[in-house]
Amino acid sequence: MxxxxxxxxxxxxxxxxxxxxxxxxxxxxxxxxxxxxxxxxxxxxxxxxxxxxxxxxxxxxxxxxxxxxxxxxxxxxxxxxxxxxxxxGFDHLSGVMRIGAGEIAAVICLPQLVATMKNRWPELTFEIDIQLTAQLIQGLLAGKIDVAFAAGPVAHPALLATPIGTVELCWVASPSVAERMGEVEGKAPVSLWSLPSHSPIHHMMKTALQGAFIHPPSIGLCSNVRMIIDILKVGEGFALLPKPMITRELEERSLVEVLAHNRVEPLMFHLVVRAGDNDPAVQQMLLLSRDIRF
The missing domain is CATH 1.10.10.10 (Winged helix-like DNA-binding domain superfamily/Winged helix DNA-binding domain)
Structure with missing residues (x-):
């Protein structure tokens, strides 16, 4: 030896x-x-x-x-x-920090967090990749990204997930579709739109509809929340979406809430890093994430 x-x-x-x-x-x-x-x-x-x-x-x-x-x-x-x-010392952070985020987190909390870090450490550069949660986890495990803002539960022995807040979800449709859904008894002849099947929201949507009177004839899949919103606004189907991303549409009434009786639990978000990663930029992001407000 x-x-x-x-x-x-x-x-x-x-x-x-x-x-x-x-x-x-x-x-x-x-x-x-x-x-x-x-x-x-x-x-x-x-x-x-x-x-x-x-x-x-x-x-x-x-x-x-x-x-x-x-x-x-x-x-x-x-x-x-x-x-x-x-x-x-932590006073002179520099280099490239690779961040993975879902579209929801990227809209709601990531801009302010990146701006705070950039203001404090001007020499720190960011590379941001927008992906679904399953892809973010694979990216972390493969060493392709340093931190991930992920929706839903994350359980892996090589990863550390820190809860950073919840987002309210609601069923929405255009006013015309909402009217049709209210008129038809026992079945709504409108299609349902969702994020892909491996996303946490898709799973929550399927679970919430089990045993409900709503039986959509089809489920359309789209990996982009903003595109789903635009599809709904032109009168095609309904969807379960994060409420902070449709605040303007609800205020303008281009979208309205439906299925008020079928509430869904808020979606928890986590900041996920590799277990034991002591990179100073990663550690600082973990600290700053405690101040995130959804």
């Missing part, structure tokens, strides 16, 4: 493979190549005299020895990261 020849980069590589699950994702996170990652792990295993990973298709699964090493080293690694960050 040659533990005196084990370097910090060997152990950092172990941490990121353990978190992200593949050599390719770890290579992207560490800004290196997959062969380099593979070589580091091979060196680490040789010097420890133990097998740390088993290949399961594309995924790399920790062995019992690998899990033990990661569990015992991770607190040390986090302490070291914290010490280095404190030594560097």
């Amino acid at each position: 040659s533990i005196n020849r084990i370097s910090l980069y060997h152990l950092e590589t172990l941490v990121w493979i353990g978190r992200l699950g593949t050599f390719a994702a770890a290579a992207k996170q560490l800004n290196t190549t997959q062969p380099t990652i593979s070589a580091r792990i091979s060196e680490l295993e040789t010097r420890l005299g133990a097998t740390l990973f088993q290949r399961n298709g594309r995924l790399m699964t920790l062995t019992p020895a690998g899990r033990l090493l990661l569990r015992e080293y991770l607190p040390i690694w986090e302490q070291l990261q914290g010490a280095l960050l404190r030594a560097a």
